[in-house]
Amino acid sequence: xxxxxxxxxxxxxxxxxxxxxxxxxxxxxxxxxxxxxxxxxxxxxxxxxxxxxxxxxxxxxxxxxxxxxxxxxxxxxxxxxxxxxxxxxxxxxxxxxxxxxxxxxxxxxxxxxxx
Amino acid sequence: xxxxxxxxxxxxxxxxxxxxxxxxxxxxxxxxxxxxxxxxxxxxxxxxxxxxxxxxxxxxxxxxxxxxxxxxxxxxxxxxxxxxxxxxxxxxxxxxxxxxxxxxxxxxxxxxxxx
Numbered sequence: 199x200x201x202x203x204x205x206x207x208x209x210x211x212x213x214x215x216x217x218x219x220x221x222x223x224x225x226x227x228x229x230x231x232x233x234x235x236x237x238x239x240x241x242x243x244x245x246x247x248x249x250x251x252x253x254x255x256x257x258x259x260x261x262x263x264x265x266x267x268x269x270x271x272x273x274x275x276x277x278x279x280x281x282x283x284x285x286x287x288x289x290x291x292x293x294x295x296x297x298x299x300x301x302x303x304x305x306x307x308x309x310x311x312x313x
Numbered sequence: 314x315x316x317x318x319x320x321x322x323x324x325x326x327x328x329x330x331x332x333x334x335x336x337x338x339x340x341x342x343x344x345x346x347x348x349x350x351x352x353x354x355x356x357x358x359x360x361x362x363x364x365x366x367x368x369x370x371x372x373x374x375x376x377x378x379x380x381x382x383x384x385x386x387x388x389x390x391x392x393x394x395x396x397x398x399x400x401x402x403x404x405x406x407x408x409x410x411x412x413x414x415x416x417x418x419x420x421x422x423x424x425x426x427x428x
Contacts, residue, residue: 231415
């Protein structure tokens with residue numbers, strides 16, 4: 199298994215500003231994922247972040263809005279840029295250890311409210 | 314393409330009653346399947362997983378699920394519900410080939426347990 203921490207745990211932000219969310223893992227992992235969970239909804243994959251390569255974004259998500267960094271095998275950041283109230287969601291990072299049957303371990307999430 | 318359907322967005326049971334949460338999958342190849350639980354204000358926690366070994370999988374907190382290929386189902390059960398089981402439950406199926414490493418989540422089922 200893997201232990202994942204996220205910072206901040208929650209934040210309230212003003213429209214038009216940006217927030218960077220950090221994800222730290224206690225072991226080296228190849229694959230990291232960023233999800234958005236809107237109120238009362240399931241998880242929507244934003245992007246896959248593998249170390250040493252550009253993040254791969256899902257349809258409907260673009261790098262200018264959600265830039266991602268993956269500087270090493272234990273850390274990643276997701277920035278939510280030029281925020282609007284529609285960005286109010288829980289943002290979750292997860293990791294998939296090599297050889298774990300695609301099993302993913304999730305961080306506790308960052309609860310974002312945009313006013 | 315892989316997908317998951319969870320029948321019933323809300324399930325209510327009395328404490329001590331049987332819990333049955335339904336999940337049907339669509340996959341072109343034998344899948345890996347997962348059930349996750351999300352307690353309020355927390356991330357997702359893996360309950361159990363099917364990885365083509367035994368078709369009856371036992372997980373944490375007394376939950377189990379049975380893989381039925383003929384029905385393309387992976388329903389989650391618990392013989393006797395406890396108040397602490399109240400949470401959101403997500404079924405997920407793994408990606409294969411070009412989507413290896415991804416998980417595809419169902420819409421989730423909110424379980425309410427009445428005293």
